[in-house]
Amino acid sequence: MWHLEAKSQLEEIFNGSSTSTRQQLSEVLGRTDLPKATLPAVIVSPMLHCATNSPDDLTLILKDYASARAFTLLILYVVLLFVSLIYVKTQKDFAKRFDATTHSMTDFAVLLRGFPPEATNEVELKKWAQEALLKCGLGSCEVEGVSIGYDFGDRVDKVNNMTNRFCSALELEMRRDAGGSNDVLKMELDYLEKLKEEDRKEVRQWFDGAGALKGTGDVFLVLKENTFKDKIMAKYQAEKGIFQYKNKIMEASVVKSEPPDVFWSNLHFPDSKIQHNERCAMLQIFFYFCCINVLVFLWNRSVVMPYLSAGSNASGPITILQGIIMGIINGQLGGQVWKAAYGVGYHRKDRADVWLYVMNLIMTFCNTMFSLLLVCYSVLVMNKEKSMTSPNYLEELSSASPVGIESSLAYNVYLMLIPGQFFINPLNGWIMGGIVPYLQNTLLANVIYVWYCLPTPVLQFLKVILPSAPKDLKKYDVLNAEDGLRAPQIGLPWDYSNLVLNPFLVFLSFFLVSTSCYQLSMFLALYAVFSFIWFRFMHLRVQSASFYSTDKLDWVVRLTWGAPLSTLASCAVAWNIRAGEIMSTSGIGYRWLAVLATYAMGCIIWVVLVLLIDPAHKENVSDQKSCTFAKCKTQWLFSWFNSNPIYTLKCLYYVDQLKEGWDHPLASGDDPTKVRFYSPGKEFLHIAPSKLESVMGGDLYDKLEFETWLEGLRRCICQIKQRGKVDPRFMAEEMQQLLAYQQNPPLV
Known part of the structure; x- marks a missing residue:
């Protein structure tokens, strides 16, 4: 349908008297340059009307549609709210039953804080802790040992290299003992033994003399039985001064994270420093976010806007390509958020995961919404006259004029989400996180260390890009290659952010009149099935192990689920207003305020209900069965001793030189006499032959x-x-x- 908008042309048609109207119309069309996208043009008389439905009948149909849509969305909101609350309750009950029936290292530890930096002797602290328990009437609670938090923030790389060399040497020794001795293996073992001797000399200097390592003030008190922790904490709640070290009262608290989830290198960071690092990380992410959106704007200016100036819309493959680009950009943004989160200095991994999830969700949401707004702008520009003359969105739906615009908006949202936002993000995680690094690192390793086909300065530059590359260009040994090709860890914060964001975007489209809503809902269901299958494949086949030993991340995700859920409630109110059933005499501003207030109230209701069902501060769950520390360590292999890198190196290179006996458990695996360092994925090193x-x-x-x-x-x-x-x-x-x-x- 083409409408002649020039006033002079309309006057020629309707005010002329020399010739007929049809002839004048033909002459004007002959002098009018119509965009090619509109040909062939069809001229329809404004007096044409449907023979069966009057304008009043059409208005009634639209209001009935709005009323039915409001009722349907309200039912959907109530059902999803009820099902979501059941899910929260079942998750809490499962976690409680699992904690009561399963033994882990958190059941044997009490965190003591406030020790002076010089308190770094495990044997003395173990004796002091046992005497303190004896004085307060808890002599039956035996102490297994203590795990001290050392301040080694200035030598983190050295410590990591030493523990990696130790684990790698153990692997090579196991190959040799299995009958795989050869010249190459012997050469690697000799090389590692030489490095280990250098490590031994350096580590011994860390515990002798004036430059000895200091403590952070945190000491994990490890008990022999899991039932002792509840007795100690009950006594501490009644009497705060049961732990006094050199006339100073120590603070005691339960430990909720498992030993591999403790960031031992960050224990020296005070809370004020962590807060400062958080602000700096936010500024860094915000800067990166702005740079990305500048690139997105340039894309729209170079690709989308030319379509608009030509009188067409950048739909179809262009919109799909934009969705794919957004998926890749969101993946890269997530990588920057990860670097910022693990550089803040958190003491526990669960807190870093929560910060990572929240920041990644906010940045991905803002990034996606910015692109959606640009797409919506392109649709409004193409329908400039209709969008300017159409009634306000929250006015009663009495005309079909806004239906076309809303349908175009929803369809472009559909093109951006399918397949870009829904399916490209997971695939991008596999391609960019698995395939691309493998191919890139393999190619660089061959170019630098096998082919040596470029000038030395160029190879030196490429070596910077190659992960875990040694200092020289002569040898890229097995240990460096293994580190360079190591798969990324399982990233639940990224997965969770998409699982919350994608339903939110789909629910936003329910505000619009569109035939794409049912398609989006169908693809959302398919996305849930796809995610279940894909992430099982990704997590179990492509990514390396990662610890999530607390439910803090899950709890925060459940709280944020109220954001997409409340969108349905605000949608129902908006459609009730458009149906004329509520606020028919109120102004537009009050109507928008009602929709926003409904959304805010829905979020508040959800948060309150979740807090009532699953409070933030969990009650202490007592174990139903007693278990010893030794038995628990055989089940999990990791402990508070072999997960502490400094104590592992101390047992490996320093304890053996002491003249007196070391009355303290070693950092060991299944065999308590052999020193082992726990690294996820290397559990086979801890099993006794x-x-x-x-x-x-x-x-x-x-x-x-x-x-x-x-x-x-x-x-x-x-x-x-x-x-x-x-x-x-x-x-x-x-x-x-x-x-x-x-x-x-x-x-x-």
Whole structure:
């Protein structure tokens, strides 16, 4: 349908008297340049009307539609609210039952704070803690040991390198003990032993002399039985001064995070420093967010706006491409948020995860909404006259004129969400987090250390990009390659932000008249199924292990679910207003205020109900069965001792030189006499050889077959190191043997 808008042309048509109106209309159309997108044009008389429905009938139909939509959305809101509250209740009950029936390291620890920096002797602190319990009438509560928080913020990289070398040497020793001794393995072990001797000298200097390491004031008191913690905390609540060290009262509190979730290198950060770092990180993220949106604006100016100036709309593939770009941008933004979150200095991983989730949700929401607003602007520009003459959104729906604009808006939102926001984000996490780093690191490693095909300055520059690259260009050993190709950890904060944001965007489209609403709802259901299948694949096959030992992140996510849920309630109120059932005599400002107040009230109601069902401060759940520390450590392998990197190095390189006996548990695994450092994914290092057979339920492996398999792998490594390449046919034969063991790998 094409309408001639020029006033002079209309006067020529309707006021002329020399010729007929049809002839004048043809002459004017002949002199009018119509956009190609509108050809062929159809001229419809404004007096044309439907023979069966009058304008009043059309108004009644629209109001009935608005009323039915309001009722449907209200029912949907009530149902989702009820189901969501049931979910919150079941999650709380499950967590409570799991805590009561399962033993973990948090059941054996009490955190004591306020120690002087010089309190770094584990043996003395263990004796002091036992005497303090004896004085207050809790002599039956035996102390297993203490784990001291050391202030090593100035040598974090050194400590990480030392613990990695120690774990890598253990792996190579296990290969050697399994019958895989060869020249390459011997060379690697000799190289690591030389580095370990250097580490031994340096670590001993950390605990002797004036430059010895200081403590942060935090000491984890580890008990022999899980029932002792409740007795100690009950006594502490009644008498705050049961723990006095050098005439100073120590603060006691329960520990909710497992040992691998403690950021031991950040314990020296005070709360004021953490708050300052939070503000700096927010400014950094905000700057990065502004830079990204400048690029998004340039994209719209270069691609979308030319379509508008040509009289068309940037829809279809252009909008889909914009959605894909937004998915990639949101993924990159999430990476910057992760770097900022882990640089703040939090003491526990769960607090860092919460901050990461909240910031990632806010930034992703603002970034996506900015792009959606640009798309909506393009639609309004294309329908400039209609948008200016159409009634206000919250006026009674008595005319069909805004229906076309709203339908166009909803359809463009649909194109942006499908597949970009819904499906590109997860795929981007796999591609950018798994495939691209693997290919990039493999290519750089070959260019620098195998082919050596570029000038030395260029190789030095490329080495900066290669993760875990050594200092020189001569050797890129197995340990560095393993670190460089390590998969990223499971990122629940990113997954959660999309699970909250995507329903919110779909519910926003319910404000509009559109045939795309049912399609968005259908794809939202498919997205839930896709996420369940995809993240099981991603988390279990592509990403490395990560600890989430508390429910703090889940609890915050449940609170923020009120944001998309309350959108349905405000939608119902908006459609009731458009149906003329409420606020028919109120001004537009009051109507908008009612919609916003409904949304705010819905959020408040949700938060209050969640807090009533699942309060922020959980009550202490007493264990139903008693368990010893030694038994619990055999089940979980990690402990408060072997997760502490400084204490592990102390046991490894310093305790053995002491003349007197070390009356304190070592940082060990399954064998209490062997020093081990716990690293997620390296649990096999902690199992004692005497227990491997019982773990596997029979013979661990066929030694002859395993030596054959290991020999093939060893020959591949020798070819790579000596010739810089591998015969493809030889590699194919060896890979067949390696893949045969992939289904049932030998544990050594």
